[in-house]
Each structure stands twice: as structure tokens, then as C-alpha cells.
Amino acid sequence: MVEVTLLGSAQDGGVPQVGCDCCVELEQRYPVSIGLIDAEGGKHLFEATRHLGDQLRIWGCSEVDSVFLTHAHIGHVDGLGLFGKETMAAKGVNLYCSKMMLDLIERTPHWSTLLSDGVFIPRVASVYQLPGVIVEAIEVPHRDELSDMHAYLIKAEKSLLFLPDHDTWQETLRGHDLRAWLNHLEVDIALIDGTFYSADELKHRDQSKVPHPPVEQTLQMLGERREGDGEVVFIHLNHTNPLCRDDTPVTELGWKVGKEGMSFSLD
Ligand SMILES: [Zn+2]
Ligand SMILES: [Zn+2]
Ligand SMILES: [Zn+2]
Structure with missing residues (x-):
């Protein structure tokens, strides 16, 4: 399975976000992450967040065989240290990431010791073969001050796209249509960037400095879910996103808003 x-x-x-009182009453959400179980029961974690302990509890496991990283922004990597000797004292965990991401890990003292201590074994490639699953890295444009950004396409009988962050659909799709792009990649389940609902959501900050395609625009591009369509699930929600309170604008079109514990069979 x-x-x-x-x-x-x-x-x-x-959610709640530190320093914010807009969201203290909202149900808790952890920084974005997924867990993949391969055909032989191997456990592969995507992103290493500071809530790793809670997230492994949701997943029902206590150790992982490998970690995939999309990019270096804080919520995707700030749990890497938890694999080290102060905490899990893991050994020989496969670390799948890009060359640029690995260079950053090697240059960052807190992380380079995880390599020299044998906690992580780096494996840089663009296609990874796991038992019964192929994972393909797809480079997408996203603020790259620290590293590049790769979405992952996880392919078994069914395919799941994990695209938590990107700047704009225009750059990611390079002029293609969103539905055509998902069809071309043969995606059955798309977990995609739903950071902001609208383009003017950050009232006290310049939103253009943290670009993400607004959900409103993505919904316009998708339209209503039709017979034969795969699933689209919005993830990576900012605490300001009204979908954290009410997911109806998405569900009434037949799509979904992600919630911890949702699972997707790729058989
Ligand atoms: Zn808030
Ligand atoms: Zn990011
Ligand atoms: Zn992010």
C-alpha cells in the first residue's frame, strides 16, 4: 500500500502564528509537511518542521527512512536539527534535496554536523526510485535567496503533486493552462500552494515581498470540479487566510482545503 x-x-x-492575536482561537495547524509510505513500508518525510514530534504522532510512527526537502525557507527546514544527537539521534537517514540546498546545509554549522555525524546521507538527484514509487523533483520559481525550490511528483499507481510554495502561476506554468499542466503531469491528487486567499490579505505588510498565487486566482483557473478531474487540495495556509475559518469557497467548487491527518492512497 x-x-x-x-x-x-x-x-x-x-497557526496560531507567533506574535499574532488574529488567529489564537483558530484550530491549530502545523507547518506544511507530508509523509509517504512506500510499497515496502518505508517511511519518507517531506519537509522537516519544528513540530516534527506532533507530526510523527499524527502519522503514527517514531522514525523515518528519509527526508525530502523542497527549499530552505524556515518552516520547511527548522526541524532538521531534531534528527541530531540532542533529540532523535538518528543515523543514516537519506536526505533527498537539490544541489543548492545541500550546499547550504554544508555551509551552515548547525546542519553540517548532521552530515559529518552520519545522521543524514545526502542524495542529490532529480528522480528518486523508492520501492513501488518514483519521486520526481520539479523546479519551480520561488524566492531563491537561500536555495532553489522543487515541487515533488510522487508516482505510484496514482500520482500526487506536492507544491507547497511558488511565486506565481504565470512563471510556474510558463504560459500553459493549469488544467493542461496537471493533465500533462498525469496528476491525480494535487496538494498546492494556498498561502493567501486574496492578493490584498496582508494588511500591515507588503504582500508583493512574499508572492504566492492567491487561491482566488487558482479557483478561477480551475473552475468547478468536473467528472474525471483529480483532486486539488489547498495547503500551506497563512494564518490570515479566511479558509482557516471556513472552507466553503473551495468546497462548493468541488475542491478541498488540507487538514492534518488527511490521507491519500496512491494504489
Ligand atoms: Zn494570526
Ligand atoms: Zn518558501
Ligand atoms: Zn513555505
């Missing part, structure tokens, strides 16, 4: 479980549905800051 090949299965993916959603372990975190929020943007890097989680």
Missing part, C-alpha cells in the same frame, strides 16, 4: 498523509497544512509560521 502506497499512501501519503498530510502532516502539516499551514504556511511556515503555522
Whole structure:
């Protein structure tokens, strides 16, 4: 059985977000992460967040065979240290990431010791073969001050796209139509960037400095779910996103908003 479980549905800051009182009453959401179980029961974690302990509890496991990283922004990597000797004292965990991401890990003292101590074994490639599953890295444009960004396409009988962050559909699709792109990749389940609902959601900050395609625009591009369509699930929600309170604008069109514990069979 090949299965993916959603372990975190929020943007890097989680919900509630530190220093914010808009969201203290909202249900908790962890920074974005998924867990993949391959055909032989191997456990592969995507992103390493500071809520790893809670997330492994949701997943029902205590250790992982490998970690995939999409990019270096804080919520995707701030749990890497938890694999080290102060905490899990893991050994020989496969670390799948890009060359640029690995260079950053090697240059960052807190992380480079995880390599020299043998906690992680780096494996840089663009296609990874796991038992019964192929994982393909797809480069997408996203603020790259620290590293590049790769979405992952997880392919078994069914395919799941994990695209938590990107800047704009225009750049990611390079002029293609969203539905055509998903069809071309043969995606059955798309977990995609739903950071902001609208383009003017951050009242006290310049939103253009943290670009993400607004859910409103994505819904316009998708339209209503039709017979034969795959699933689209919005993840990486910012604490300001009204979908954290009410997911109707998405569900009434036949799509979904991610929540911790959702699972997707790829058989
Ligand atoms: Zn992020
Ligand atoms: Zn808030
Ligand atoms: Zn990011």
C-alpha cells in the first residue's frame, strides 16, 4: 500500500502564528509537511518542521527512512536539527534535496554536523526510485535567496503533486493552462500552494515581498470540479487566510482545503 498523509497544512509560521492575536482561537495547524509510505513500508518525510514530534504522532510512527526537502525557507527546514544527537539521534537517514540546498546545509554549522555525524546521507538527484514509487523533483520559481525550490511528483499507481510554495502561476506554468499542466503531469491528487486567499490579505505588510498565487486566482483557473478531474487540495495556509475559518469557497467548487491527518492512497 502506497499512501501519503498530510502532516502539516499551514504556511511556515503555522497557526496560531507567533506574535499574532488574529488567529489564537483558530484550530491549530502545523507547518506544511507530508509523509509517504512506500510499497515496502518505508517511511519518507517531506519537509522537516519544528513540530516534527506532533507530526510523527499524527502519522503514527517514531522514525523515518528519509527526508525530502523542497527549499530552505524556515518552516520547511527548522526541524532538521531534531534528527541530531540532542533529540532523535538518528543515523543514516537519506536526505533527498537539490544541489543548492545541500550546499547550504554544508555551509551552515548547525546542519553540517548532521552530515559529518552520519545522521543524514545526502542524495542529490532529480528522480528518486523508492520501492513501488518514483519521486520526481520539479523546479519551480520561488524566492531563491537561500536555495532553489522543487515541487515533488510522487508516482505510484496514482500520482500526487506536492507544491507547497511558488511565486506565481504565470512563471510556474510558463504560459500553459493549469488544467493542461496537471493533465500533462498525469496528476491525480494535487496538494498546492494556498498561502493567501486574496492578493490584498496582508494588511500591515507588503504582500508583493512574499508572492504566492492567491487561491482566488487558482479557483478561477480551475473552475468547478468536473467528472474525471483529480483532486486539488489547498495547503500551506497563512494564518490570515479566511479558509482557516471556513472552507466553503473551495468546497462548493468541488475542491478541498488540507487538514492534518488527511490521507491519500496512491494504489
Ligand atoms: Zn513555505
Ligand atoms: Zn494570526
Ligand atoms: Zn518558501
